[in-house]
Amino acid sequence: MPEFPRTIVGGVSLPRLLIGSNWFLGYSHTSLAKDRFIKELQSRERIAAIIGVFLEYGIDAIMGPLSPHMEDAVKQAEDRWGRKIIRIITPSFNIRPAGPPEGEPERVFDKCVELNATFCFPHQCVTDALIDRISGALRDYDKYAAMIRARGMIPGLSTHMPEAVVYADKTGADVESYIQIYNAAGFLMQVEADWVMRIIQKAAKPVMTIKPLAAGRLLPVVGLAFVWNTIRDQDLVTIGCTTADEAREVIAISLDLLNRRVPENALQRTRSKSSLDS
Numbered sequence: 001m002p003e004f005p006r007t008i009v010g011g012v013s014l015p016r017l018l019i020g021s022n023w024f025l026g027y028s029h030t031s032l033a034k035d036r037f038i039k040e041l042q043s044r045e046r047i048a049a050i051i052g053v054f055l056e057y058g059i060d061a062i063m064g065p066l067s068p069h070m071e072d073a074v075k076q077a078e079d080r081w082g083r084k085i086i087r088i089i090t091p092s093f094n095i096r097p098a099g100p101p102e103g104e105p106e107r108v109f110d111k112c113v114e115l116n117a118t119f120c121f122p123h124q125c126v127t128d129a130l131i132d133r134i135s136g137a138l139r140d141y142d143k144y145a146a147m148i149r150a151r152g153m154i155p156g157l158s159t160h161m162p163e164a165v166v167y168a169d170k171t172g173a174d175v176e177s178y179i180q181i182y183n184a185a186g187f188l189m190q191v192e193a194d195w196v197m198r199i200i201q202k203a204a205k206p207v208m209t210i211k212p213l214a215a216g217r218l219l220p221v222v223g224l225a226f227v228w229n230t231i232r233d234q235d236l237v238t239i240g241c242t243t244a245d246e247a248r249e250v251i252a253i254s255l256d257l258l259n260r261r262v263p264e265n266a267l268q269r270t271r272s273k274s275s276l277d278s
Contacts, residue, residue, distance in 0.1 A: 010176030020240030021064030
């Protein structure tokens with residue numbers, strides 16, 4: 001199998017396609033029923049098998065929250081395929097006093113270390129709450145970044161607000177990368193796609209884009225063509241898959257697009273399209 005192209009983030013080599021986790025853990029962005037379906041379907045063995053497809057192409061990095069279930073699956077994939085997987089963990093934690101003890105930042109970051117995180121990027125629910133549009137800064141972010149560094153992990157941030165990227169760069173925040181929503185549908189994006197495109201192009205560090213298919217609202221070839229053709233060579237795309245076949249499909253489409261080829265993936269066959277066959 002061809003090795004997927006790579007880039008460097010914080011001194012670490014990463015594949016430009018990252019394994020997402022929403023379709024492992026039940027975050028469908030569709031309905032509670034779909035969330036339940038995903039959770040009931042995705043056993044440790046199924047997740048490990050999907051990860052294994054990515055590993056066949058050298059895609060050895062996964063992004064997601066603190067999840068013992070996913071960590072068990074990742075370890076199973078590592079054991080079966082004999083390749084170390086890089087963890088990009090996006091934890092949430094207390095940012096106000098009197099929160100639950102288990103949510104204290106120190107305890108959460110220690111847990112990230114226990115789950116073998118290389119990168120620790122505070123989740124959007126933390127990052128975006130720290131954004132101060134009046135001062136143009138991320139309140140307290142560097143305090144958390146220092147805690148992450150002290151534990152041997154690489155800091156960055158996860159955001160739904162494009163201001164986070166702009167403010168981090170303007171203030172010299174200790175950020176090695178940014179996780180940013182980016183898709184052709186504008187799904188969950190707070191400004192138009194062309195604005196986010198420009199912010200990514202000007203970002204000081206590599207950007208890890210997420211939700212390229214708008215949580216299933218875009219066809220793979222449509223969503224991936226937009227993202228791969230409008231990010232920089234140092235930027236990355238994160239994609240979640242429900243099955244091993246989906247993983248093979250998005251990898252093949254991505255490789256074709258990166259090599260400036262029109263994807264030749266197999267098309268869906270239905271009765272209504274029978275007259276289109278030549």
